[in-house]
Amino acid sequence: MVDATYQKIGPRIDARTAQRQRATDTGFRLVTLFFAVLVLAILGGVILSLIIGALPALQTFGVDFIFTEVWNPVTDKFGALAPIYGTLVTSVIAMVIGVPVSFGIAIFLTELCPPVLKRPLGIAIELLAGIPSIIYGIWGFFVLAPILQQTVQPFLINTFGQLPLIGKLFAGPPYGIGIFTAGLILAIMVLPFITSIMRDVFETVPPLLKESAYGLGATTWEVVFKVVLPYSRVGVVGGVMLGLGRALGETMAVTFVIGNAHRISNSILAPGTTISASIANEFTEAVGDLYTSSLIALGLVLFVITFIVLALAKIQLMRLQRKAGG
Structure with a gap:
């Protein structure tokens, strides 16, 4: 047995x-x-x-290194405020432009796109992620910057630049290159990463939930914002934070189009610099221990900023997961 x-x-x-x-x-x-x-x-x-x-x-x-704008290798006076400002502002511009566009593309691919176009469009978006950053920089410098100088920036100066509160953000001559151009390039670069993650998390939403909402008479807009987005919000936040991390550390593309000026301007159309661009431009020419150490200190500041951003993102994801579990 x-x-x-x-x-x-x-x-x-x-x-x-x-x-x-x-x-x-x-x-x-x-x-x-x-x-x-x-x-x-x-x-x-x-x-x-x-x-x-x-x-x-x-x-x-000391602490003045973080809050000083002066960057003068001749007199050995170095401050990180201008690169920090440029890094944060360009990243914010990239997120303001890139996140809505990525969200719209992901929604179109998952909810509205005809089957015959879904795969080609998805492949095209993913191919954007494979383009080297230096190619983005060359394209931005020789193609995008002249277009912005002749069309977009004069329009911004003549319209938004005349407003009382936000006018200073769009003041000055149209250089073509500058912080706004760098932010726009970054938005294009982070777009495929955010779009791919959003598309993947949107596809994890059970079809039964969406079909039930449609059966109750919900429109596509209501299904997206009341069913799809609440179900996948953790993944959406993760994708946005991944794109932000990519924008904070980008080097070559930004170096080409930002102007590389160590100063803080009220206008986002003016030239500026970022931490990564400053290191890439000056590290090979740094003469003296203090100059080299200041560039390494910029790298340390960028590491701390990235760590803080990722830590805040992780905390936000934990809160969303806890709220969803509750």
């Missing part, structure tokens, strides 16, 4: 096989643990290297 039972449930696992399986599981766990610890070690090494490299500049300038 017992043998018949074992024959039904399969062969008995002997002690040697069980021991080998336990050894395999242990080895697999140790290998994955090693890789996880390796990532933390690399991250810690990067942080430590940045701190050591930035220490001379931080000891010389």
Whole structure:
């Protein structure tokens, strides 16, 4: 009777096989643990290297390094305020332009797009992510900047520039290059990343929920904003934060079109600079330990900004998940 039972449930696992399986599981766990610890070690090494490299500049300038606009290698006076300002403003412009466009594209691909166009459009969006950033920069400098200088920027200056409150944001001559152009390039660059993630999370919404809403008489607009978006809001926020992280650290494309001017202007049409662009432009020409240390300190500031943004995003995602669970 017992043998018949074992024959039904399969062969008995002997002690040697069980021991080998336990050894395999242990080895697999140790290998994955090693890789996880390796990532933390690399991250810690990067942080430590940045701190050591930035220490001379931080000891010389102190907290004033963060709040000083002057950047003069001749007199060894360095401040990170202008690059920090440029990094944050260009990233905000990129998000203001890129997120609504990405949301619209993702909704069209998942809810409204004809089947014959869905795949070609999806591939086209994904191909944008594969274009090197330097190509975006060259295109922005030789093609987009002249177009903006001749058409878009004069329009902004003549319309929004005349308004009492926000007029200063669009004042000045149309340079073509500048903070606005850099933000527009960043918006184009982050668009495929945000769109792909939004499209994927929108496709995870159960069709039964949408069909039920349509059956109750809901319009497409109501289905999107009352069913699809609430169901997938955690993924949407994650996609937006991924795009923001991409915008904060972009280097070559921004370097081509931002103007690389170490100053803060009230107008977003004026030239400026970012942390990554400053490092890329000046690191090979840095003469003296203080100059090099100041550039490394800029890298440390960018690391801290990125860490804070990602930490806030993680906290927001946790809150959304907790609210959804409740």
